[in-house]
Amino acid sequence: MTPELEKLKEAGLKQLLPKRPRIAVGMDTCGIGNGALEVYAALQKAVKAKKINAYLTKTGCFGFCAQEPLVSVYLPGKPLIIFSAVKPDNLAAIITYITRGTLDKKRVFCKIETWDHLACKIDYGRDYPNIPNWDELSFFKWQKKIVLRNCGLINPEAIEEYLAVGGYSALFKTLKEFTPAQVVDEVKNSKLRGRGGAGYPTGRKWELLAKAHGDQKYIVCNADEGDPGAYMNRNEIESDPHSLLEGMVIGAYATGAAKGVIYARAEYPLAVERLKIALGQAHKYGLLGNNILGTQFNFDIDLVEGAGAFVCGEETALMASIEGAAGRPRPRPPFPAEKGLFGKPTTINNVETWYNVPAIINKGAEWFTQTGTEKSAGTKVFSLVGKIKNTGLVELPLGATLQTLVYNIGQGTGTAKSVKAVQSGGPSGGCVPTEKFNTPIDYESLAALGAIMGSGGMVVMDDDNCMVDVARYFTEFTTSESCGKCTPCREGLCQALNIVRKVTEGKAQEKDIFTLEALADVIKDSALCGLGQTAPNPVLTTLRYFADEYAEHIKAHRCRGGVCKDLFLSPCENSCPLHMHIPGFLELFNEGKLCEAFDFILRYNPLPASTGRICHFHCRHRCRREDIDTPVSSGEMHRYIADTVYRAHQERAVIQRLIKEKFKATGKKIAVIGAGPAGLNAAFYLSRLGHAVTVYEANAQAGGILRYGIPDYRLPKDILAHEIEFIKAMGVKFVFNKRVTAEELKNIIAASDAVFAATGAYEEILPCIPGEKLNGVISGSDYLREISLGKKPKIGKDVIIVGAGNVAIDAARSALRLGSRVTVVYRREKADMPANKDEIHEAVREGIKFVFLAAPKEILGDPQGVVKAFKVTRMVPGYYDVSGRKKPMATEDTFEIFCDTVILAIGERANARILSEAGLALNKNGMVKADPFTLATTLAKVYVGGDLVTGPGTAVEAMAHGQKAAEQIDLCLTGNKDRFTRLFKVSYGYKNEVPDKPSPKNRQVSGRLAVAKRRGNFKEVSLGLTKPQAVIEALRCLRCDVKE
Amino acid sequence: MDDTVVNFKVDGKDYQAPVGTTILTACRNAGIDIPTLCYFEEISEEAACSLCLVEVKGAKTLMRACVTKLMSAMEIFTNTPRVRKARRINMELLLAGHPKDCFTCDRNQDCELRRLAFDMDIRDVRFPKATTVEFPIDLTSPSIIRDPNKCILCRRCVSVCANVQAVYAIDSVNRGKRTKIGTYLDKGLGNVECVNCGQCLLVCPTGALSEQNITEEVWKALSDPKKIVLVETAPAVRAAIGESFGLEAGTLATGKMVAALRKLGFNKVFDTQFSADLTIMEEGYELIDRIQNKGVLPLITSCSPGWIKFAEHFYPNMLKHLSTCKSPQQMFGAVAKTYYAQKLKVDPRDIVVVSVMPCVAKKFEARRPEMASAYAYWKDKMKLKDEDIFPDVDYVLTTREAARMIKEAGIDFANLGDEDFDVPLGVSTGAAVVFGATGGVMEAALRTAYEVISGKTLEKLDFENVRGLQGIKTATVDIEGKKLNVAVAHSLRNARVLLDQAAEGKSPYAFIEIMTCPGGCIGGGGQPMPTNTAVRKKRMEAIYREDKNKPLRKSHENPAVKALYSDFMCKPLSELSHKLLHTHYMPRGR
DSSP states (O other), X not given: OOHHHHHHHHHHHHXXXXXXXXXXXXXXXXXXXXXXXXXXXXXXXXXXXXXXXXXXXXXXXXXXXXXXXXXEEEOTTSOEEEEOSOOTTOOHHHHHHHHHOOOOGGGEEEEESEEEOSSOEEEOOOOOTTSOBGGGSHHHHTOOOSTTTTTTTSOTTOHHHHHHTTTTHHHHHHXXXXXHHHHHHHHHHHTOBOTTTTOOBHHHHHHHHHHOOOSOOEEEEEEOOOSTXXXXXXXXXXXXXXXXXXXXXXXXXXXXXXXXXXXXXTTOHHHHHHHHHHHHHHHHTTSSBSSGGGSSOOBEEEEEEOOSOGGGGSHHHHHHHHTTSOOOOOOSSSOTTTSOGGGSOXXXXXXXXXXXXXXXXXXXXXXXXXXXXXXXXXXXXXXEEESOSSOEEEEEETTOBHHIIXXXXXXXXXXXSOEEEEEESGGGSEEEEGGGTTSBOSHHHHHHTTOOOTTSEEEEEETTOOHHHHHHHHHHHHHHHOOSOSHIIIIIHHHHHHHHHHHHTTOOOHHHHHHHHHHHHHHHHHOSSHHHHHTTHHHHHHHHHOHHHHHHHHHSOOOTTSOOGGXXXXXXXXXXXXXXXXXXXXXXXXXXXXXHHHHHHHHHOSOHHHHHHHOOOGGGGGOGGGGTSSOOOHHHHHHHHHHHHHHTTOHHHHHHHHHHTOOOOOOOEEEEEOOSHHHHHHHHHHHHTTOEEEEEOSSSSSOTHHHXXXXXXXXXXXXXHHHHHHHHHTTOEEEOSOOOOHHHHHHHHHHOSEEEEOOOOOEEXXXXXXXXXXXXXXXXXXXXXXXXXXXXXXXXXXXXXXOOSHHHHHHHHHHHHXXXXXXXXXXXXXXXXXXXXXXXXXXXXXXXXXXXXXXXXXXXXXXXXXXXXXXXXXXXXXXXXXTSSEEEEEEEEEEEEEOSEEEEOSOEEOOOHHHHHTTOOBOTXXXXXXXXXXXXXXXXXXXXXXXXXXSSOOHHHHHHHHHHHHHHHXXXXXXXXXXXXXXXXXXXXXXXXXXXXXXXOOOOOOEEOOGGGOTTSOXXXXXXXXXXXXXXXXXXXXXXXXXO | OOTTEEEEEETTEEEEEETTOBHHHHHHHTTOOOOOSSOBTTTBOOOOSOOSEEEETTOSSOEETTTOBOOTTEEEEXXXXXXXXXXXXHHHHHHHTSOOOGGGOTTTTTOHHHHHHHHTTOOOOOOOOSOOOOXXXXXXXXXXXXXXXXXXXXXXXXXXXXXXXXXXXOEEESSGGGOEEEOGGGOOGGGSSOOOOOHHHHHOSSTTEEEOOOHHHHHHHHTOTTOEEEEEEOHHHHTTGGGGGTOOTTOOOHHHHHHHHHHHTOSEEEEHHHXXXXXXXXXXXXXXXXXXXXXSSSEEOOOOHHHHHHHHHHOXXXXXXXXXXXXXXXXXXXXXXXXXXXXXXXXXXXXXXXXXXXXXXXXXXXXXXXXXXXXHHHHHHTTOOGGGOOOSSOEEEEHHHHHHHHHHTTOOGGGOOOOOOOTTTTOOOHHHHGXXXXXXXXXXXXXXXXXXXXXXXOSOOOOGGGOSSOSEEEEEEEETTEEEEEEEEESHHHHHHHHHHHHTTOOOXXXXXXXXXXXXXXXXXXXXXXXXXHHHHHHHHHHHHHHHHOXXXXXXXXXXXXXXXXXXXXXXTOHHHHHHHBOOOOOOOO
């Protein structure tokens, strides 16, 4: 180092670790966007007003965007303290700390005791044991900062601070100790690969340039970061511009290039400004230009601002753009190393690639290869955005899994929705589904999935994303960014976009998908440049991993994400399995048309009072009212409307109308096997369509799980029975106490025009642990069934329920009502419980105990063979599994819980043995094979639905199958599509207007039976909405169904 | 090991080719054709159409045969399911966006897109038209029409405009599906530096480019009994028009052409070669004058209207080097409506001059406002008003348009007997016919200049040095011990070389001939398609054959020209000749 630089370095150190407090505000684009400028101004004012002797400065970005603006404070000898989400009006914690040295821990984000800048370590100081060190936070824990080594810690506009943390020491070392060939070797040995996304070995690229002949050679930094959602390069440059320059100077020395060009995105004004400052400083201090650091080595860098086209990130287009021509790619070969910028040998590397170079020189190739995988060494910076709790810049060792990135670092969606996929590599990348999240992030593994590493954009998608729409979005981007030169990209992408759009509009046919796939393949195989060759990736990966969503759009005109607006009435309708016209019946109710509202409800759901009590309320998950306050309780509303109509005995007229509307008898005979929710609903519709329906039921009464599984305190039996009467009134015949054998089923099939089987899932799945046969071990569904039959099954005083689904909670609360002390044991955590949240909440209120993270190990019995204790393994939350939940991991630790009864309720399965014997093909998992869109089986005339197809689902989902089966059977028997739709047509009208102003009232919650009054009885707990509540609630609807 | 050749395999068979050969050339040499629409030999290697795809062992994607050079031990597959699928889909993509109005398209009979679709056995296009966007048709140019809707963006036109002509009037603009080939700020071809050479039109594989069609107006004139309709035919037309009727390229169809035009109803079938001889007289004397009186040298020919506009745009300071002689087309018009009108004793306004040209720039030239010398001649004599102005040449037909008219009239061109041009404006020498090929004006001028300066008879009339397709040709002629350096350039990129040299004052030449189009007029933008190097060569041979067969081969021996001077214009460079046969130029800016 020259004496001048040494002096500068010392000055820099005094700035970083001054003898007075140093306050540094993170002032990069995202910090500024979150108010860093205002914070800086407020701090300036406060420091001045209070005459505080402090050094106020700025830094770049520390990476945690979700917590911006970040302010770091250093007091001499103390750790660097980082405050997050600082606002101009909440500076008190910072000021207090500076002036008094006292720290309000709640306001502190983390501390940094020592920082490894790789070229040197900075020791701030050790203190505050109760404040987490930065790398103890989940966001940082898995990261390794090589590229981002200086980001957020030094002032990007102060070369002295860069020097203070060891900046330019790699350059000095290079010039002093290395020949150019040795530098190339070092980079080759480091196994560094291009961080622009294609992953070409950097050392090999440099070697080509070093060996190329030419009077002039160029090196180029590609800083034209254009992917939507990607901003790694912007932050790197904004936070630490000198590392880029140092990397390039070393690269120039290694390759013999006398000229460098940084092609920076013009939309990055701050990055450009800081680069200009850094270039000026480097010139001033002899780090660029002629005779660098006093040697014979000359090198200079030009800064060129990009033309604003995405394609200019492609290297041949980028060079054309630098040359002043339109940024259009040309064929390769010749490669740039042979014929590049202005026809001269050229090497182009991405910003991040250059950042790795000084670190490799300083620490050595061997050190670098210790991070990452065999083929992909080092780290990669990702911008983690989208439906993710912790957004920000993440530098991960290559080979870490997507799971680590999305769940450990990103902490999932941070909402009730689950992660569905990650789009890696921007518009050129692919959608990776959660099933593949255990894939290591490296060039080859991502490519194998059809995605690419790309420059590092990671966009997270959740349930609310439609994957077809995602493909549409990215294809729209590349279609408009195509340079228009080659046919497959220009014409092909446009055609692909049109097909995808057709899918989102429900206008596509199955054959369009074949065309789309062939087209995408050809674009990938024949486009001229990287843009075109990768542009089909979003389409191809969504086709590969989310084919069912495409199929749903095409065959069922359904968008499960609730995004493609042409395919649904309103988000609530779209989420409701029965597709109830929710805004319609709410509006009818608003207009005082109670019976019409009930009529409208009944057309979609013959059991509105019953389902209104026990539904999962799918409608609530997508209600747009949530953006204002809370979702509308549409389910409780149809319960209220039905209850009110029944109380006034007004249902008879409505039922009579439906009976009158029944279609002329078709003469077709249809058998329904099973009178559960699916069978009942199928019978309801088929009968209205004019078919003769007979339902065969093994039990003495209809209702299935509603009758024999759900306890009275949730669904009183008289309500259910009353509603089942409607179905009987439609003319449906019931044969009770008839468990159909395989032989009988064959006969029924032969004698019927169609058969719909929906026999449910009742078989208890056992945990397979010792002691299951002990006296006092019973199955959850058996237990609930006994109770529903009016019996009082004998159980002990201390009951353990194993499981966390609705059956488990129902069993627990029933046992409690019958006088037992109840403990629920679950192997995961509370948030992971699949039961209705409301039910869990009530169970807790009722005094049921919960033991989480405990997996069944053994049921212990006394010598008489009677249960005496339950032995469990203590679990710890491990990595995130496919479901997005932490997988419970067994520990060595076990413990016993005293009990005299164990109720097993970890799950049920369908038993399809009889169906199989009657000739229906089964899936590998033992469920009946059926077309998901028509529910047709492998046997002609036979349709199936409910849990037989899906495994244990909700009652309303089963009813939806009944609805669909009726539609399909009718279509098959009559060939007329319109008949089914006519069932929903009504003669009365209602207003189609969006409310001027949304009702200001919050969600109305129905009353609950006092906890004290629940013991010893099965009285209904939810009392339903009152009339004034219902009136308010219905007005809260935003009428998403009204289209302009 | 021989490092000048590479060994490679095509579809399993071994081949050898010189280093640097592309896969396309190699395959075609091996007897395997590969479809392409954007590649055009020697002109365009844009790698845009994506039809020439082949599979190369080890390559990640399919490769473009047109731009990929052979590498040692390369294994190429030209006919695999993967290749066929990609070529087919790309072809379908091009067809999906293309208008389906083949019946009425200018290129109905020679559309490469249509032919290739057939050759590729495309029976079904899976894609609908991708957008509803209709681009406006560019009608701003008097010579060329561009219909971007028919354009498949192969960029051959851009290549020829840039690489061959160095005019750079067009390039692709916009991105994605909005991409089109356009001009600076979308001003239109008529409002930018386009020189109307029409080379773009010759390379266009579709009907996106066509000439401004004027046949309807000519039909109208022919059916007007009050009009005396004269036709003049350029030298290069006779060497090419036969191709439009299925005759082989290089067929000399002078007699059939005259017969056909007469059948169409033209009152007189005359020859631009008459005025070509006249041009030589005027230009030859201008050259002699500049040499003897130390005028501006080099003198540069001025018969090629594309070149004139090019000079006006790009070399405004060099306009003084240009000969002031009008082109033969325009000299003909001026003579026809003065000398000939007087001879017939008719109102010059009743004479309609139609020219048949191998050129689309001639359409522009005929419309230049200064090209109304006959009107100026008669204005005072006939007391004409300003609005009575009439052009010297009324309508310019391209070779293709003339052929279409002959076809429409049902004339069996190929089986017509030969007929002769009418007198006097149909009389010409061999020196005039060679105007049709690059170097011809130079050769004709030299024949006359030699004899005029030396007063001796030239022994060998053929100046081989200035013939042929080499871009720039030079020669030194010894006239009585005086060395005259001359140069010939065809295509404007070559013209630039000589111009730049002259602009720097370093030109060793006294006389330069420049032709806009490659090969000269025989390769003009108005000629039948295809016009490529092979065809150009054959047409050129025909031109020199005609010259050889002419009884008179020197312009100053043309009896009709002599008569014109003795009866009307006195002598070359006389006052009247200046009025009628010379012109001036104007800088046009960029």
